Amino acid sequence: MNKLTKRKIGIKRKEMFNKKLAIQVGFSIILVALVILTKQMDSSFSKQFISVTEEKLSENIDPSTITGAFKNVVIGVRDKIPFLSKKDNEYTAPVDGKIYKEYGLSEEDNTSYYNHGVDIISNTQAVKSISEGTVVLVGNNEKLSNYVVVQERDKKIIYGKINETLVSKGDQISKGDIIGALSEDNKILHLEVWENGESLNPSKLFEISD
Structure with a gap:
């Protein structure tokens, strides 16, 4: 092991x-x-x-x-009960928590910017893949800290602000697999979904449960 x-x-x-x-x-x-x-x-x-x-x-x-x-x-x-009945989703939430920065136009420190993803305050450290796919990139930069990029058919899914990545480039993953861990002191995940060069609202793909 x-x-x-x-x-x-x-x-x-x-x-x-x-x-x-x-x-x-x-x-x-x-x-x-x-x-x-x-x-x-x-x-x-x-x-x-x-x-x-x-x-x-x-x-x-x-x-x-x-x-x-x-x-x-x-x-x-x-x-x-109609309002409780729902079909299985193709995607699953990456963490349990709540969204504190929504997708789209946002403002911070009197500066407007476009958030191409969502930022989620998580209750847990584990970051799970929202879908099946292939890990195409694992890296680090100033904006996203440690990040993982997963290719899922026509979509690229970016998991950012990860404290510890637990997958490698080329790994085949399934929906729900743990791909990283957030910091115990700052459990915030940044998630982006891109298709055909345009960002999508990740919160439309799955439900976040606090």
Whole structure:
């Protein structure tokens, strides 16, 4: 196992531990909300969901065991509620966080400029590829600090302001693969997407969840 692989595994383990704590706190709230929604549905499906939920709420919550039991039920609830139903996206968010600098015309220190990407304040260190593709460039400059450029069909995706790059030129990557790590003290990612010489708004390709 090489150094980069060990580093990726270390980042994944740290984030899984933090997410598990958050899930354990929030899962009960979600289940109660879903019970309220399903009680509005007069069907065997809703009765099944309520029965399973009441059973699980009386136990110690373990996300790894609950996920399998509720997977089909939760999908059914989502599909029955129009505003929750959505198709799988071709792209995924590179980090969990929130956008603080939007795509387009922006202003900073009384100076206007055009932001060809988005800047995201991340809750985690890991930077994940938003798509499959090939790493065509790994470099460093004053504007982007460490950066990675991925070619995905007709699009070039630039990940900037990375503290530590975890891929090399020529690597084939899949959607969701960890390609870098942000600084613990300044977890900000700059992301650009280009096609046919023009920049696109990255936030139109995926949803950011804080």
